[in-house]
Amino acid sequence: MVKNIVFILTEGDHDSAFIYRILKANGMTTLHKIAIKEYPSPLNELIKSGISSVPIEELNMEVARSKFLPSYVMQNSDDIVSIYRVGGDSKEDVRVDFIKKINALNISDPDAINALIDAKVSVLFFFDADDKGIESRISQIKKELKLSFPESEAENIDKLVNKEILLIEDVNVGGFIFSELGKDTGLLEDILIPLMKQGNEDIFIEAEKFLDIHESTALFKGKIIYDETKTIKKKVNGEKYAYKKSLVGTIGQLQMSGKSNTVCISDADYLTDEKIKADATCIDIYSFIQQVLT
16 A cells, blocks of 8 residues: 655756656665556556546647656655656646646545545655745745645745645645755756766866867857856857756766766766765755655
């Protein structure tokens, strides 16, 4: 019997892959080789409901691929964790709709999707602080929760703080904001890159040199748009440029030929179980998730 069902909502594939790697290092295994109907109730019903809620012919390909399907489903004993890549700020309505469906798991209605009697349902948000700051991102989570639950829960929702769990109706909710160590801003890569770099400094030095070729190569020279400081690249030939993501992709190709950053994070040797289990931030993330698995 399943005791805990945890839904983790991330902004992107990189976040999902990193959380997957942390859970894997701490003993969780994937539950991917079984049919959807064989997943424990009510997870199986929720996935089927998400897929069938809109006629497939009305969806574009991008939406069809991501329609409420988890990136990872993981299990450890009586605990199930489903990790979803839901999108950033522009996907507020997607998260709200999803949380409403999750909350319906606890409604005593013969026609609704019902959770197992003893199962505890939790929803955990993982956002980047970006340049907005931790409190701004927590405020965004509060806003979405207020749109997801009855108005009577608004005062309770206002009690939510970063890295702590709050019970709203019968659902445990919480938010973990990725930020640079010791700062109020930042993103996943500010945690990920220092960890991947440990013991691999020579590789990173060479990758950084390679990425500097933007400044001299004929292909891109004079076609780069910088930020207001004139030092940080914002676009290359009109395309959005994220240096830290490019760095992860560059070093990843030494092992994962032709694979995406997501695979480099989830499978490459730059992250090891030993590193993850010794890193303060990874311990912090796992402890946060563990709060709803006790």
